[in-house]
Amino acid sequence: xxxxxxxxxxxxxxxxxxxxxxxxxxxxxxxxxxxxxxxxxxxxxxxxxxxxxxxxxxxxxxxxxxxxxxxxxxxxxxxxxxxxxxxxxxxxxxxxxxxxxxxxxxxxxxxxxxxxxxxxxxxxxxxxxxxxxxxxxxxxxxxxxxxxxxxxxxxxxxxxxxxxxxxxxxxxxxxxxxxxxxxxxxxxxxxxxxxxxxxxxxxxxxxxxxxxxxxxxxxxxxxxxxxxxxxxxxxxxxxxxxxxxxxxxxxxxxxxxxxxxxxxxxxxxxxxxxxxxxxxxxxxxxxxxxxxxxxxxxxxxxxxxxxxxxxxxxxxxxxxxxxxxxxxxxxxxxxxxxxxxxxxxxxxxxxxxxxxxxxxxxxxxxxxxxxxxxxxxxxxxxxxxxxxxxxxxxxxxxxxxxxxxxxxxxxxxxxxxxxxxxxxxxxxxxxxxxxxxxxxxxxxxxxxxxxxxxxxxxxxxxxxxxxxxxxxxxxxxxxxxxxxxxxxxxxxxxxxxxxxxxxxxxxxxxxxxxxxxxxxxxxxxxxxxxxxxxxxxxxxxxxxxxxxxxxxxxxxxxxxxxxxxxxxxxxxxxxxxxxxxxxxxxxxxxxxxxxxxxxxxxxxxxxxxxxxxxxxxxxxxxxxxxxxxxxxxxxxxxxxxxxxxxxxxxxxxxxxxxxxxxxxxxxxxxxxxxx
Numbered sequence: 001x002x003x004x005x006x007x008x009x010x011x012x013x014x015x016x017x018x019x020x021x022x023x024x025x026x027x028x029x030x031x032x033x034x035x036x037x038x039x040x041x042x043x044x045x046x047x048x049x050x051x052x053x054x055x056x057x058x059x060x061x062x063x064x065x066x067x068x069x070x071x072x073x074x075x076x077x078x079x080x081x082x083x084x085x086x087x088x089x090x091x092x093x094x095x096x097x098x099x100x101x102x103x104x105x106x107x108x109x110x111x112x113x114x115x116x117x118x119x120x121x122x123x124x125x126x127x128x129x130x131x132x133x134x135x136x137x138x139x140x141x142x143x144x145x146x147x148x149x150x151x152x153x154x155x156x157x158x159x160x161x162x163x164x165x166x167x168x169x170x171x172x173x174x175x176x177x178x179x180x181x182x183x184x185x186x187x188x189x190x191x192x193x194x195x196x197x198x199x200x201x202x203x204x205x206x207x208x209x210x211x212x213x214x215x216x217x218x219x220x221x222x223x224x225x226x227x228x229x230x231x232x233x234x235x236x237x238x239x240x241x242x243x244x245x246x247x248x249x250x251x252x253x254x255x256x257x258x259x260x261x262x263x264x265x266x267x268x269x270x271x272x273x274x275x276x277x278x279x280x281x282x283x284x285x286x287x288x289x290x291x292x293x294x295x296x297x298x299x300x301x302x303x304x305x306x307x308x309x310x311x312x313x314x315x316x317x318x319x320x321x322x323x324x325x326x327x328x329x330x331x332x333x334x335x336x337x338x339x340x341x342x343x344x345x346x347x348x349x350x351x352x353x354x355x356x357x358x359x360x361x362x363x364x365x366x367x368x369x370x371x372x373x374x375x376x377x378x379x380x381x382x383x384x385x386x387x388x389x390x391x392x393x394x395x396x397x398x399x400x401x402x403x404x405x406x407x408x409x410x411x412x413x414x415x416x417x418x419x420x421x422x423x424x425x426x427x428x429x430x431x432x433x434x435x436x437x438x439x440x441x442x443x444x445x446x447x448x449x450x451x452x453x454x455x456x457x458x459x460x461x462x463x464x465x466x467x468x469x470x471x472x473x474x475x476x477x478x479x480x481x482x483x484x485x486x487x488x489x490x491x492x493x494x495x496x497x498x499x500x501x502x503x504x505x506x507x508x509x510x511x512x513x514x515x516x517x518x519x520x521x522x523x524x525x526x527x528x529x530x531x532x533x534x535x536x537x538x539x540x541x542x543x544x545x546x547x548x549x550x551x552x553x554x555x556x557x558x559x560x561x562x563x564x565x566x567x568x569x570x571x572x573x574x575x576x577x578x579x580x581x582x583x584x585x586x587x588x589x590x591x592x593x594x595x596x597x598x599x600x601x602x603x604x605x606x607x608x609x610x611x612x613x614x615x616x617x618x619x620x621x622x623x624x625x626x627x628x629x630x631x632x633x634x635x636x637x638x639x640x641x642x643x644x645x646x647x648x649x650x651x652x653x654x655x656x657x658x659x660x661x662x663x664x665x666x667x668x669x670x671x672x673x674x675x
Contacts, residue, residue, distance in 0.1 A: 001038050002026050018314060021299040023122060028300050029314070052115055056367045057466055060112050067104035072097070075505070082496035092495055095487045098479035099508045105473055106509040109363050119366045120415055121301055121319070123294040130168040130290055134297050136274040136378070137267075138164070138171045138289060139243060141236045143178050144218065146187070147194035150175075153280060154198035157214050158206075164289040167208055170266060172215040174239045176232030183221045183230045192218065192258055199260040210269060215261035217243065222255065226587055236375070237400035240277065244385050247272055273297075276378045281421035288321065291416045292378040295319060303383040303409065310387065310407060310462035317383035317408030320373035321416035328424035334654035335424040337556050362412040368466045371412035375401035376420075383408060390454040391462070402474070403443060406467040425655040426564070427611070430571055437478045437575035440471075442583060447471050478572035480508060485565040489622050492637045493629040499636040506565075510558050517554045521547045563643045563650055566618035567611075605652045612648040619644030 002025040009019035016029070024030045032054070035042075042050060052059055072093055079092050130136065138160065144150045157171045173195070177188055195216045203212040219239065221230035232238060233255050242254040247267050274296055276289055295301060296319055303317040328335060365371030387407040404410070423429035445451055447468045451461045463471070484506045491502020504511045524547045528540060619641045626637040643650070 002030075002034055005030065005034060005037070016314060017302065017304060018300050023300050027122075049115065056112065056116070060108055060367065061469070063108035063111060064101075064104050067107050068097075068100050071100035071104060075100070078497055078501065079495060084496050088495060091490065092487075095483050095490060096505060098476055098483045099487065099505065101473075101476055102480045103509050103512065106512070112367055113361060113363050116366045118361060118414060119369065121295050121316075121411055121413065122298045123291065124297045126290070126294050126297075130166045130293050132168060132270075134273050134293050135168045135170070135270045136276060136289065136293050137247070137270075137272045138169055138276045138278070139174050139240075140172070140278055140280055141174045141239045141375075142176075142280050144173075144175045144191050144195060145178055147190045150191050150195040150216075151198045154195060154202065154214070154216065156280070158202055160284065161206070161213060163286045164284060166290055167210070168270075169289060170210075170213055170215070170270065170272075172217055172243075172261075172263070174243050175216060175218045176235070176239065177218075177221055179227070179229045179231040180221060181229065183223070196258075196260040203261055211266040212261040212263070215259065215263045215266075217246070217256045217263060218258040218260070219255040220257040228587070240275075240384075241389060243275070244381050244389075247275075247381060248385065272381060274378050275381055275384075278376045278418070282323075282376050283326075283419040284321075285417060285419065288416055288418065289378075292319060292321060292413065295413055295416070296378050296380065301411065303380050305383055305386045307386070310391075310460060311464065312383055312387060312407065312409040315409070316411035317387060318373050318377045318379040318404060319411045319413050320371065320377040321413040321418040323374075323376065323420040324417050325422040326419050328422065330424065330657045332424045332655050332657055334426050334651070335422075336658065337560055337654065362414060364466070364470060365410075365412040365414075369409075369411075370406070370464065370467060371410045372405045372470070373401065373410045373412075375404075376418060377410070379404075379408065387462070392452070392454060402440065403446065403463075406446075406463040426651045427608070427655060430568070433568075434571050434575050437572060438579045440474045441478070441576055441579035443471055444475055478576055481565075481568045481572040482576075484508065485569045485618065488565065488640065489625065492622065492633050492640070493625050499630075499633045503636070503640075507558060507561065510561055514554055514558055517547075517551050521551045559643070560654075562640065563647050564615075566615045566644050567647060570614040605649070608648040608652040608655075612651065615647035616645045619647075 002022050005025050006020055006022040009015035009024075016024075018024045018028060019030055021028075025034045041047075075092055075096050076089055079089055084092065126134075140153065140157070142153060144153070153173055153175075157173065161169070161171050175195075177185070177191070195218065199212075199214050199216050202214045206213045219232045219242070222233050223229075224231050224233075234241065238255070242256065245252050246254045246256060246264075250264050250267070274293060276284075276292060278284060296316075300315065301319070302315045303312040304314040305311070305317070306313045325339075362371050384404075388404060391407065392403070423432060446461060446463050449461055450458045453459050461468075488503055488506040491506065492499050495502055507514075524544050528544055622637060622644065623634075623641045626634055626641075
């Protein structure tokens with residue numbers, strides 16, 4: 001029956017393209033119609049499960065609303081039972097709401113995700129490698145900062161090609177100069193000469209019948225009235241948009257003034273179907289890019305663009321592999337703490353016993369069929385152009401990577417690994433999160449029914465409803481960072497009841513995680529205690545030690561979170577304030593700092609004191625407030641006050657490199673426990 005329906009769809013020009021593949025009727029959108037045709041009636045329990053899987057949004061929204069409402073009722077009931085008046089009840093509810101939303105969505109995801117199996121996308125076999133019709137361009141959008149940097153990044157392309165040697169792959173740097181007060185600087189020429197010489201040397205050794213394999217496409221600076229400087233047009237999104245235009249319409253004109261390598265000739269012959277983006281800090285291992293092409297080329301994954309809705313409605317226009325953190329070349333104490341605290345919760349695919357793969361869980365991809373990408377992905381060039389060109393004004397949002405996910409219906413490749421450079425220092429991590437928070441708040445207009453396009457005209461919002469909910473969830477994260485220390489201080493000063501209750505509520509889902517891990521450790525201890533010595537196995541002892549280490553790691557993570565509460569809250573206030581001010585003034589909305597530039601955020605102790613001065617000030621102010629308003633709670637407040645006042649020194653110490661004599665240098669994946 002499935003084959004018959006697939007053949008009928010192949011002969012019907014009005015049918016969906018995916019319906020011509022038998023898999024669509026076995027595991028795709030055609031399953032329900034096939035079941036009706038053959039008269040299949042699943043059991044009641046299975047029928048309920050299928051309804052939930054086909055219509056997950058009402059269940060998810062209902063659970064989120066239920067948990068948030070229950071949390072608010074609990075807060076009001078607890079505060080009222082201990083004598084809070086109307087004003088304190090209102091204050092407690094407003095301050096606790098972002099935290100309750102975060103905890104409610106965390107619990108709803110945990111419950112809903114268990115009802116959905118991992119959504120692993122099918123692949124084409126392609127035993128002879130990537131065919132001509134799926135030729136792919138691998139691009140690294142970047143800045144060229146110096147001649148040495150240009151040579152280093154070109155050499156990195158050669159290493160990437162050595163790991164992915166398929167002849168139908170081509171590799172390019174798509175680059176800009178750094179921002180400048182003038183269109184041209186004296187050092188620009190040296191950078192261009194270095195890039196051109198490096199590419200020519202590579203192509204002299206690696207060119208094939210199709211032509212050159214390596215390219216540098218470099219743009220000249222243009223004046224940006226929004227940023228008030230000379231810069232590459234629209235930064236990274238502009239590079240990708242102009243690259244797509246250069247591939248499909250070379251005569252249309254782009255900002256690529258300098259092209260090293262015979263790109264236009266190769267592009268005209270190759271007719272690239274896909275492009276793969278990766279950052280300069282990322283790495284695709286052997287065969288990874290070919291696996292991405294095999295997935296994107298499968299008929300069930302090919303995008304179908306709806307011009308009326310302005311988005312991909314079937315298949316995926318962009319696919320992102322699973323990012324696996326690389327251990328940094330220089331290990332720090334901070335890196336050890338965060339990997340110990342979160343390694344056991346991080347989504348990761350590892351080989352399971354017996355060779356069966358264990359796939360990572362991506363909630364939105366598994367439940368809604370729409371994931372999220374962060375700029376390191378493979379995309380269909382034609383679908384990308386249809387969905388993104390003209391979608392928004394050039395300088396409206398900096399977080400184009402996030403915005404691209406929604407109209408392109410992003411998918412997550414949970415069985416394909418990509419190595420990702422991670423932050424080993426708190427100073428670097430917070431610099432990155434600050435720019436993300438600002439960029440994500442500038443996406444808030446995209447939760448509305450209508451938005452402005454690149455020409456300033458109002459149009460239907462192409463972002464689907466589930467993704468608009470995700471934008472609100474992302475925007476809530478800075479609010480959680482602001483609410484947590486405020487609620488904690490209020491709980492120590494004016495809110496009635498036990499201060500410990502308010503402290504646990506301020507920690508949000510970390511408290512839940514701590515309770516879960518503590519329960520597991522207690523259960524393992526009890527299980528071990530009731531066993532007689534002859535029945536206590538080495539495996540049981542190892543499990544007990546693993547649970548103990550997990551609990552220690554989570555406690556350390558919670559202590560670190562408490563230590564940085566005040567500083568992270570100040571950064572969140574700053575990122576939200578900058579986003580709103582720049583949206584109002586329509587200026588500097590695309591200001592961005594690359595991952596490489598963020599690494600310069602680390603510094604000496606004086607730099608940490610300068611950046612984190614808010615923590616000691618908040619600690620001292622909290623001590624004075626508690627002493628004046630509720631002296632009996634000083635014993636609970638003292639550890640918090642000490643952590644906040646010592647935060648700059650603690651984080652400076654944690655950010656220092658750990659001596660590692662005899663350790664072989666070079667990037668390694670962060671070890672992930674198999675449990």
